[in-house]
Amino acid sequence: MARLVLKFGGTSVANVERIRNVARHVAREVKAGHQVAVVVSAMSGVTNQLVAYVQDAAKTGEAKGGLFDQMEYDAVVASGEQVTSGLLAITLQSMGLPARSFQGWQIPLETDDAHGAARIMDIDGAKLIEVMAAGEVAVIAGFQGIGPTGRIATLGRGGSDTSAVAIAAAVSADRCDIYTDVDGVYTTDPRIVSKAQRLEKVAFEEMLEMASLGAKVLQVRSVELAMVKKVRTFVRSSFDDPDSVGVDAHGNPPGTLICDEDEIVETQVVTGIAYSKDEAQISLRRVADKPGVAARVFGPLAEANINVDMIVQNTSPDGSTTDITFTVPATDEARARAVLEAAQADIGPTVIESSADVVKVSVIGIGMRSHAGVASQAFTALAARGINIRAITTSEIKISVLIDAAYTELAVRALHTAYGLDKA
Amino acid sequence: MARLVLKFGGTSVANVERIRNVARHVAREVKAGHQVAVVVSAMSGVTNQLVAYVQDAAKTGEAKGGLFDQMEYDAVVASGEQVTSGLLAITLQSMGLPARSFQGWQIPLETDDAHGAARIMDIDGAKLIEVMAAGEVAVIAGFQGIGPTGRIATLGRGGSDTSAVAIAAAVSADRCDIYTDVDGVYTTDPRIVSKAQRLEKVAFEEMLEMASLGAKVLQVRSVELAMVKKVRTFVRSSFDDPDSVGVDAHGNPPGTLICDEDEIVETQVVTGIAYSKDEAQISLRRVADKPGVAARVFGPLAEANINVDMIVQNTSPDGSTTDITFTVPATDEARARAVLEAAQADIGPTVIESSADVVKVSVIGIGMRSHAGVASQAFTALAARGINIRAITTSEIKISVLIDAAYTELAVRALHTAYGLDKA
Numbered sequence: 001m002a003r004l005v006l007k008f009g010g011t012s013v014a015n016v017e018r019i020r021n022v023a024r025h026v027a028r029e030v031k032a033g034h035q036v037a038v039v040v041s042a043m044s045g046v047t048n049q050l051v052a053y054v055q056d057a058a059k060t061g062e063a064k065g066g067l068f069d070q071m072e073y074d075a076v077v078a079s080g081e082q083v084t085s086g087l088l089a090i091t092l093q094s095m096g097l098p099a100r101s102f103q104g105w106q107i108p109l110e111t112d113d114a115h116g117a118a119r120i121m122d123i124d125g126a127k128l129i130e131v132m133a134a135g136e137v138a139v140i141a142g143f144q145g146i147g148p149t150g151r152i153a154t155l156g157r158g159g160s161d162t163s164a165v166a167i168a169a170a171v172s173a174d175r176c177d178i179y180t181d182v183d184g185v186y187t188t189d190p191r192i193v194s195k196a197q198r199l200e201k202v203a204f205e206e207m208l209e210m211a212s213l214g215a216k217v218l219q220v221r222s223v224e225l226a227m228v229k230k231v232r233t234f235v236r237s238s239f240d241d242p243d244s245v246g247v248d249a250h251g252n253p254p255g256t257l258i259c260d261e262d263e264i265v266e267t268q269v270v271t272g273i274a275y276s277k278d279e280a281q282i283s284l285r286r287v288a289d290k291p292g293v294a295a296r297v298f299g300p301l302a303e304a305n306i307n308v309d310m311i312v313q314n315t316s317p318d319g320s321t322t323d324i325t326f327t328v329p330a331t332d333e334a335r336a337r338a339v340l341e342a343a344q345a346d347i348g349p350t351v352i353e354s355s356a357d358v359v360k361v362s363v364i365g366i367g368m369r370s371h372a373g374v375a376s377q378a379f380t381a382l383a384a385r386g387i388n389i390r391a392i393t394t395s396e397i398k399i400s401v402l403i404d405a406a407y408t409e410l411a412v413r414a415l416h417t418a419y420g421l422d423k424a
Numbered sequence: 425m426a427r428l429v430l431k432f433g434g435t436s437v438a439n440v441e442r443i444r445n446v447a448r449h450v451a452r453e454v455k456a457g458h459q460v461a462v463v464v465s466a467m468s469g470v471t472n473q474l475v476a477y478v479q480d481a482a483k484t485g486e487a488k489g490g491l492f493d494q495m496e497y498d499a500v501v502a503s504g505e506q507v508t509s510g511l512l513a514i515t516l517q518s519m520g521l522p523a524r525s526f527q528g529w530q531i532p533l534e535t536d537d538a539h540g541a542a543r544i545m546d547i548d549g550a551k552l553i554e555v556m557a558a559g560e561v562a563v564i565a566g567f568q569g570i571g572p573t574g575r576i577a578t579l580g581r582g583g584s585d586t587s588a589v590a591i592a593a594a595v596s597a598d599r600c601d602i603y604t605d606v607d608g609v610y611t612t613d614p615r616i617v618s619k620a621q622r623l624e625k626v627a628f629e630e631m632l633e634m635a636s637l638g639a640k641v642l643q644v645r646s647v648e649l650a651m652v653k654k655v656r657t658f659v660r661s662s663f664d665d666p667d668s669v670g671v672d673a674h675g676n677p678p679g680t681l682i683c684d685e686d687e688i689v690e691t692q693v694v695t696g697i698a699y700s701k702d703e704a705q706i707s708l709r710r711v712a713d714k715p716g717v718a719a720r721v722f723g724p725l726a727e728a729n730i731n732v733d734m735i736v737q738n739t740s741p742d743g744s745t746t747d748i749t750f751t752v753p754a755t756d757e758a759r760a761r762a763v764l765e766a767a768q769a770d771i772g773p774t775v776i777e778s779s780a781d782v783v784k785v786s787v788i789g790i791g792m793r794s795h796a797g798v799a800s801q802a803f804t805a806l807a808a809r810g811i812n813i814r815a816i817t818t819s820e821i822k823i824s825v826l827i828d829a830a831y832t833e834l835a836v837r838a839l840h841t842a843y844g845l846d847k848a
Contacts, residue, residue: 016480023484050507056440057511060447063520069513075525076510079503083474086500087481089493096487101499105529106574150530 002174003035003132007142007164010044011181012238013084016091023091024242025179026137030097035132037171039142039164040088042080050077070115074144074154078104081141081160089139099137102128105152109145109163117156118147120163120225125170132171140167161222169229176231177255178218179238184256185210185217187421188273192409195422198254199271203261206271209364209398213274218258226258233258261366269367269374270419273412276360279309280333281390281402282326284340285351289315289322293347297324300343306332310360310391310402325391327402330356358390359408362400363415375399381418387411426598427459427556431566431588434468435605436662437508440515447515448666449603450561454521459556461595463566463588464512466504474501494539498568498578502528505565505584513563523561526552529576533569533587541580542571544587544649549594556595564591585646593653600655601679602642603662608680609634609641611845612697616833619846622678623695627685630695633788633822637698642682650682657682685790693791693798694843697836700784701829703733704757705814706750708764709775713739713746717771721748724767730756734784734815734826749815751826754780782814783832786824787839799823805842811835 006029008022022038029036041047054076058068085101092099104111107127111118131138142160147153155162161178168176183198185207190196202210204227211220217235226233236255245253261267287293294313301308311326328336333356340352368374375392378399382389387410391402403411416422430453432446446462453460465471478500482492509525516523528535531551535542555562566584571577579586585602592600607622609631614620626634628651635644641659650657660679669677685691711717718737725732735750752760757780764776792798799816802823806813811834815826827835840846 016477019481020484053440053507053511054514057443057514058518060444060515061519064518066518069517069524072510072513072517072525074510075527076507076514079506082503082506083477083500086496086498087477089496090478090481090500091484093493093496094482094488094490095485100493101496103499103576152527 001033001035003171004029005037005039005164005168005171005173005176006179007039007160007176008041008179008238009160009181010041010047012179013040013042013088014044016087019084019087019091021242022088022179022238023095025238026092027095027097028242030137037128037132037138037140037167037173038088039140039160039167040081040084041142041160043084046080046083047077050080071147071151074115074152078141078144078152078154081143085139085141089137092137092139097137098135099139100131101139101141103141104144105146107140109166111145111147111153111155113148113153115147115151115153118145118153120145120155120166123166123170125167125172128167128171158219158222161219162225165222165225165229165231165233168231169225174232176226176233178233178235180217180235181237181239182217182235183237183240183254184235185258185272187271188412188416189275192412193416195416197421197423199256200248200252201257201259201264202271203264203366204258205261205397206364206366207258209362210272210274213276213360213362223258230260232263267367268365269371270363270365270421271367272364273415273419273421274362274364275408275412276362277405277408278330279327279358279360279402280330280336280354280356281358282328282333282336282340282352282354284324284347285353286316286321287324287350288348289320293322294324296343296347297340300339301328301336304335304339306336306339310393310400312391327358327360327391357405358402359405360400360402361408361411361415362398363419364398366397368397368399377418378415381414382411385410385414387414425457425459427595428453429461429463429588429592429595429597429600430603431463431584431600432465432603432662433584433605434465434471436603437464437466437512438468440511443508443511443515445666446512446603446662447519447521449662450516451519451521452666454561461552461556461562461564461591461597462512463564463584463591464505464508465566465584466508470504470507471501474504495571495575498539498576502565502568502576502578505567509563509565513561516561516563521561522559523563524555525563525565527565528568529570531564533590535569535571535577535579537572537577539571539575539577542569542577544569544579544590547590547594549591549596552591552595582643582646585643586649589646589649589653589655589657592655593649598656599658600650601658601660603660604641605661605663606641606659607661607664607678608659609682609696611695612836612840613699616836617840619840621845621847623680624672624676625681625683625688626695627688627790628682629685629821630788630790631682633786634696634698637700637784637786647682654684656687691791692789693795694787694789694845695791696788697839697843697845698786698788699832699836700786701832702754703751703782703784703826704754704760704778704780705782705826706752706757706760706764706776706778708748708771709777710740710745711748711774712772713744717746718748720767720771721764724763725752725760728759728763730760730763734817734824736815751782751784751815781829782826783829784824784826785832785835785839786822787843788822790821792821792823801842802839805838806835809834809838811838
């Protein structure tokens with residue numbers, strides 16, 4: 001007997017027929033003797049419709065210039081999850097499984113006051129544990145909680161993953177199963193590399209890097225939370241036939257377990273290759289090479305809340321000037337240029353160049369910590385294909401290179417092969 | 425300065441454009457210096473869609489035979505009002521009017537545990553009064569409250585009218601304005617009598633009789649509540665142009681005020697003519713005329729929860745048997761016959777006849793209390809048209825006759841004319 005939290009996204013509950021499929025997954029776990037809580041999103045399309053209503057309503061007068069009250073936005077959009085939680089409870093009951101729905105305020109799942117993108121502050125797991133211990137399935141409306149003033153709060157897009165992991169922590173669940181439209185986490189994007197393989201296990205730290213770099217399987221915040229709270233999180237497909245899911249040699253269904261690295265017996269040096277096109281490169285050419293110049297460049301950017309990622313500084317041949325290159329989120333490119341132009345009197349003479357036509361490709365693996373030469377393998381593989389590296393950053397478990405966007409697929413495939421990740 | 429509760433139904437909030445129209449009605453009252461709370465229904469069509477989802481979900485397994493948990497039903501359907509309350513708050517804010525939404529549980533509006541058709545037990549008006557006194561519009565999700573176990577409860581179809589009246593009582597409102605798709609209460613159904621007139625005022629007791637008899641303007645429960653709590657209730661059209669509503673000689677917009685009879689200066693003897701086709705007539709022919717027979721007929725019907733309305737008993741010419749005629753709701757006709765057939769051994773030999781092809785026509789007016797001869801006027805008018813009366817009941821303010829359904833329109837028109845209600 002285990003205590004499980006199951007999470008189903010919008011496409012998995014898109015209509016009553018799909019909700020029945022979800023109920024069959026739940027029934028299988030209940031019949032296996034587990035205590036089960038289920039976290040559901042809104043039916044796919046519903047949240048978008050509700051957001052469109054809000055945006056339309058906000059355009060009525062001139063008073064707020066199309067802006068809207070996030071507390072009212074939350075009241076409107078949280079209704080989507082309310083509907084699916086009730087429908088799934090009814091579906092389960094009609095199959096003979098005791099079940100009841102919980103809205104965020106009924107648990108309660110308490111958030112901060114950042115309505116529209118609130119953070120979870122506290123979850124009282126007592127009522128959920130009581131219901132599950134009594135043999136009922138607790139069906140929880142994801143994405144929502146109650147703010148400090150007693151108003152409905154939502155966690156921002158993709159917040160249901162975070163709800164599920166946080167609830168799993170609050171009820172001390174043995175595992176949090178995230179049912180999604182893919183069957184797990186892959187060594188790289190299978191749309192680019194046909195030889196990509198599903199990972200059986202991946203460490204929290206690795207998953208966090210992969211999620212941050214655009215592997216869209218899980219929301220970054222949910223992975224952070226899973227890592228901090230040590231919630232074993234299993235990613236699997238909601239499209240599997242609930243009653244005849246195949247299992248592997250270890251008795252596990254197809255999917256990827258995100259867990260502590262201690263649980264991963266055979267660690268690979270490199271676990272996956274990720275890429276992100278959401279970067280823009282900015283270069284300051286021929287800046288005076290004297291102490292304090294970096295502070296004069298990056299200080300104003302930090303004040304403007306612009307995240308700077310990769311930084312490279314090269315000395316020019318004449319020794320008196322230097323080139324500074326760094327990346328910012330692509331959405332901040334224009335704003336970053338404006339900030340730098342405003343600060344130019346302070347920085348001194350320079351030519352500001354920028355381009356969003358770049359990609360950050362990353363090699364990720366906790367095994368790197370204990371292996372030397374991992375980075376040079378990447379440089380060799382890229383050089384062999386004539387791919388120029390514009391910038392490099394490394395962390396304990398990641399090597400990232402910035403290259404021309406045109407080489408994305410070529411670079412990812414080359415690295416995937418170089419680190420022995422190709423499917424046999 | 426007055427404190428007003430405004431209520432808008434589903435067709436009045438059917439889409440964002442209609443919600444804007446509602447907001448303009450609200451704005452007009454706020455600009456006139458009033459404190460305003462607004463009660464809204466779900467967008468028209470939404471509740472039906474949600475109910476259909478519930479019914480579909482309940483058909484998943486065999487466990488509950490298509491029945492569903494009313495608490496989960498409530499969680500699902502209450503979401504419709506949640507959406508419109510948030511959207512109206514956003515619309516008002518964008519017009520520069522401070523506003524905030526309230527769900528039933530946030531007020532709280534407490535109900536009993538009859539989920540799906542709950543009754544209001546208590547409303548704490550403090551928070552609403554505080555918000556209104558601070559110059560904010562309180563936008564309240566109608567139709568919903570919180571039950572004794574902390575679950576969402578709904579008040580049953582049409583419950584938003586009841587929400588509005590109950591909230592008006594809780595905040596000691598000067599008036600409850602019900603915006604609907606008609607511009608008031610008429611002397612009779614204008615679809616039958618083209619000379620029907622809109623009533624400027626109608627007494628609570630009269631409105632209660634008219635609502636019970638099928639004038640669909642207001643839900644019966646809301647009229648009962650208005651009468652008990654003395655909530656002055658004004659019925660008006662939501663389709664009026666909010667910014668140029670005409671007013672009458674007394675400065676009132678078009679509509680009907682439902683109020684205490686003390687407030688009605690010039691009382692008519694008869695205020696209106698109502699009719700109801702929801703009746704079925706049952707006759708027991710040649711029952712033995714001896715003590716206790718009535719109890720043996722009506723006892724089993726009462727036990728079966730069948731409401732008996734009009735009762736007529738005639739002695740047969742031979743004096744040893746009697747005919748008993750009475751009416752039951754048309755939906756209970758078959759059930760009533762079955763109950764009587766089962767009780768026939770007890771009742772004794774009789775022939776049971778029934779017909780749903782009847783109509784109850786009622787003459788209503790508080791002025792009857794102080795006027796004699798009102799009933800004979802009705803009998804004369806019907807006799808003059810050759811309409812046979814099958815049964816009669818009277819109360820202090822109402823005379824009802826049961827006639828063949830074929831004569832409905834003729835009878836209603838004849839009575840409307842006889843009591844001087846025709847428009848000049």
